[in-house]
Amino acid sequence: MESSSHPLLEEETMGAASPSSVLAALDDVRGWQEEFYRDLHEHPELSHQEQRTAARVSERLGQIGFEVHQEVGGTGILGVLENGDGSVVLLRADMDALPVREATGLSYASTVTATDAAGTKVPVAHACGHDVHVTCLLGAAQLLAAAPDQWAGTVVAVFQPAEETGDGARGMLEDDLAGLIPTPDVALAQHVLPAPAGHVGTRAGPVLSAADSLRIILYGRGAHGSMPQAAVDPVVLAAMIVVRLQTIVSRETPPGETAVLTVGSIQAGTKSNVIPDHAVLQLNIRTYSEQTRATILDAVRRIVTAECQASGCPKEPEFELFDSFPLTDNEPATTDRVATAFGEFFGERAGPMGQQTASEDFSDIPAALGVPYTYWGIGGIDVETYRRAEAAGRVAQDIPVNHSASFAPVIQPTIDTGTAALVVAALCWLAR
Ligand code: ZN
Numbered sequence: 306m307e308s309s310s311h312p313l314l315e316e317e318t319m320g321a322a323s324p325s326s327v328l329a330a331l332d333d334v335r336g337w338q339e340e341f342y343r344d345l346h347e348h349p350e351l352s353h354q355e356q357r358t359a360a361r362v363s364e365r366l367g368q369i370g371f372e373v374h375q376e377v378g379g380t381g382i383l384g385v386l387e388n389g390d391g392s393v394v395l396l397r398a399d400m401d402a403l404p405v406r407e408a409t410g411l412s413y414a415s416t417v418t419a420t421d422a423a424g425t426k427v428p429v430a431h432a433c434g435h436d437v438h439v440t441c442l443l444g445a446a447q448l449l450a451a452a453p454d455q456w457a458g459t460v461v462a463v464f465q466p467a468e469e470t471g472d473g474a475r476g477m478l479e480d481d482l483a484g485l486i487p488t489p490d491v492a493l494a495q496h497v498l499p500a501p502a503g504h505v506g507t508r509a510g511p512v513l514s515a516a517d518s519l520r521i522i523l524y525g526r527g528a529h530g531s532m533p534q535a536a537v538d539p540v541v542l543a544a545m546i547v548v549r550l551q552t553i554v555s556r557e558t559p560p561g562e563t564a565v566l567t568v569g570s571i572q573a574g575t576k577s578n579v580i581p582d583h584a585v586l587q588l589n590i591r592t593y594s595e596q597t598r599a600t601i602l603d604a605v606r607r608i609v610t611a612e613c614q615a616s617g618c619p620k621e622p623e624f625e626l627f628d629s630f631p632l633t634d635n636e637p638a639t640t641d642r643v644a645t646a647f648g649e650f651f652g653e654r655a656g657p658m659g660q661q662t663a664s665e666d667f668s669d670i671p672a673a674l675g676v677p678y679t680y681w682g683i684g685g686i687d688v689e690t691y692r693r694a695e696a697a698g699r700v701a702q703d704i705p706v707n708h709s710a711s712f713a714p715v716i717q718p719t720i721d722t723g724t725a726a727l728v729v730a731a732l733c734w735l736a737r
Pocket residue numbers: 433469707708
């Protein structure tokens with residue numbers, strides 16, 4: 306965003322809901338934001354290990370006048386800024402990085418390694434762009450804190466750990482997030498995406514899928530590879546199940562409904578002439594409605610149980626649900642309000658966002674607090690690079706997506722845009 310040349314920044318609208326007067330100070334925060342971003346990017350931390358990030362966040366929040374709560378749900382940080390009567394707006398950023406070896410070639414690329422929850426040494430990188438989210442929210446917090454006469458109400462800044470493991474929001478809620486903050490009227494969050502930098506996208510209704518992972522243990526009977534008559538072969542059983550599971554989306558889900566069922570892992574046996582006694586499947590399921598989610602999970606259970614029976618398994622299969630993410634279902638009126646404000650402020654750089662098959666745990670917070678929410682996307686890819694790939698029909702091949710080792714948002718206009726988006730959206734509720 307070229308803030309100084311933005312037409313809305315030139316006009317002074319007395320008493321109206323104008324983000325321009327707050328964002329006029331964007332030039333003052335840009336310098337430290339870019340430095341802060343590079344530092345975060347160079348020092349990524351795995352889910353539940355965000356100590357350094359949290360310390361930097363809480364230091365900054367304290368400096369700009371927020372009341373700060375530390376160690377909420379582990380490494381979570383809450384900042385509260387009260388500014389008279391008015392609405393309470395919750396803004397959320399996630400802080401964690403991923404076990405990915407960064408291959409961006411950036412001068413501030415991560416070379417960090419850490420020990421993950423399983424005790425394995427892994428490379429760590431901000432391959433999902435959560436460092437962008439943290440930097441933008443801190444900038445928005447400072448801009449609002451610096452212009453108290455331009456708005457009224459309360460800003461709650463939530464810096465959430467462990468989004469990637471799907472349990473960071475729940476952890477903060479279980480650690481009394483609700484008791485530490487005034488009840489919000491609305492909750493807002495954003496994500497940087499492989500779209501043109503400087504652009505923002507909104508969407509009412511389901512925008513991110515619900516996700517569930519499922520571990521299934523199939524019990525057969527082991528035997529010598531030359532004596533199949535003595536075995537219940539879990540390898541053949543697992544193969545039948547993998548094929549049969551493909552019919553859940555193709556034959557049991559309505560054609561207009563989007564759903565994904567992937568068998569991402571299948572493990573059995575150690576040697577060619579030993580029939581193993583069990584097999585383990587790991588599934589990942591993405592859905593856009595609670596009903597479809599329930600239908601698919603039921604179908605998986607039904608098919609697996611029946612196939613085990615068909616094979617004559619000596620023991621029932623075991624099912625373990627893990628890494629569950631809720632549906633992100635943007636409340637229409639809230640989304641309209643933000644989309645209108647984005648349209649007014651960003652002009653052509655605001656538009657609709659497509660439904661994403663990715664998942665998020667942000668909505669656990671507004672769901673637990675009983676408040677409406679909306680979640681939008683901001684682009685992070687250099688506009689020229691993106692347009693070239695688009696013209697060549699090579700976006701999917703040439704533009705690195707979140708979680709890839711090469712995902713590298715351009716610092717500007719990404720940070721300016723994400724910061725402005727938070728301010729513009731918050732002022733929909735906070736403007737005097
Ligand atoms: Zn991610």
